[in-house]
Amino acid sequence: MTGPGNGATGPGNGDRPDNGPPLLEVCDLVVHHGQLRALDGISLRVFPGEVYAIIGANGAGKSTLLRTVAGLHRPTAGSVRFDGQEVTRLRPELRARQGVVMVPEGRRLFGSLSVEENLLVGDSYARPGPWTIERVYEMFGWMRERRNQLTAQLSGGEQQTVAIGRALVANPRVLLLDELSLGLAPVVVQRIYGMLPQILATGLTVLLVEQDVSQALRVASHIHCLLEGRTTLESRPADVTADQVEAAYFGLAGTASASPPGEGGEP
């Protein structure tokens, strides 16, 4: 794990933009899966141009949070605001058309459609903007050559790239990325996260979920750690130690963000 002190090499490693309103604001979100309280009072604010990373162990509620922002889950309480508008009850397809676009966990490509058709579906309700299928092909030359193949014939990393491309051609204002690294070799993960600066350069904002903490610390301008549906840490990567992050991630004793590096008693 790289030291978080020198980890923030991504854009926005300066001060958090306190001027101007947040692009995305989640307030006191409570989400249930049946009886299970998957999220319990989560709040966060994502400012334009940020890379905001949600980290946490398996089952912490990261996907639930992202899916609720995308509109796929109805919260029991709390609100989601996008660009100043209340969108808590807005259907997912309408959020997508307004610019909240998610790359879901596990990629979820359309299996009976070709690579290009997957991109065309992403383009179907696209907002105007810099991203086109042509631009995606320019960024990934191999994709143009293999545009008529079914996505099942691609490697995991290639599939993840197509999934990102499908989201980009919709010209999102905020791009939600759920565990890009899932099931991919480290070198492939590096390559995929390496695209992030180019994507950010086109002016969009990223809210991502990552189980791989070192990866998140490397790219994020802000991190937010979940544990069993609650916030255990919220900070800029530069302002926390590895031990603090570890404590928040695993729920070791004294997880408050201000506490010294934990000694690891049972919670």
Added chain:
Amino acid sequence: MGWVNAIIQGVLTGGLYALFACGLSLMFGVMKVVNLAHGDLAVVAGYVAIGVITVTHIPVLWSFLIVVPLMALLGYVLQRTIIQGALDRSVLITLLVTFGLSVVIENGLLQFFSANSRAIGTGLSLVSGSFTLGSQIQIGYLLVVIFAVAVVVLLGLQYFLSRSRYGRLIRAVADDREAAQLAGADYRHVFGIAAALAFGTVALAGIAYGMYSQLSPTTGTDTILLFAFAAVVIGGLGSLWGTLLGGVVLGVAQQIGAQINISDEVLAGYIVFLAVLVLRPQGLISRRAQS
């Protein structure tokens, strides 16, 4: 000679069965709805055609220009209302709801039109006539026309599904509804469009059967739905061209059965249907194999 004739007649009847089946297959393939009212809706379309012809005096063959759009509209509306409402609860509920719809339609037809059967009289020698091949094989023009219509319908559906924007969205929604929503697609609307297409083919099925044979309030379930089911299962669930293959196999089996013993016609079809169900439950063409 009788055998050759049986096979030729069977293949041609397969076109009619493909018309019966393709809408059922589309509804199942896209929204996992088994529409038990499928056959009754075809009968409704046939009755509407009779009504339209009587009132407007348009040429019989052109009645589809009115009936197909009407049925497509009905398909969209039914999908967006009661079928979607059932789907939101569970796939099982859609079975109950479409079964209920079937019962209502059948009883409605009995109430308003009595149990008498009626045909769509074409009055055209082109359609009612036939030509002979060799000395003993007589082929009706109508079956040839219906077969051609079925092929055109399947080609049209395939072209629409593979090339058009909505066709692509239909396939995307069938693959992964949530992922399609994340791309901005309202899957309910897309389902509605798929249902409109399916109901358009249902209209053609009803009109074709009304010309070929006779329609009565019970034809929908005792003939059209059952043959459609058999063709879909034989051909392969959710496969469009499978419905033509399934229809042809069913038609040939029936004709061969009739050749053995006239009363075995329908039974022979169902025996093949059962055999496929047991030996190759995915059907002769599995969905993945088709592109």
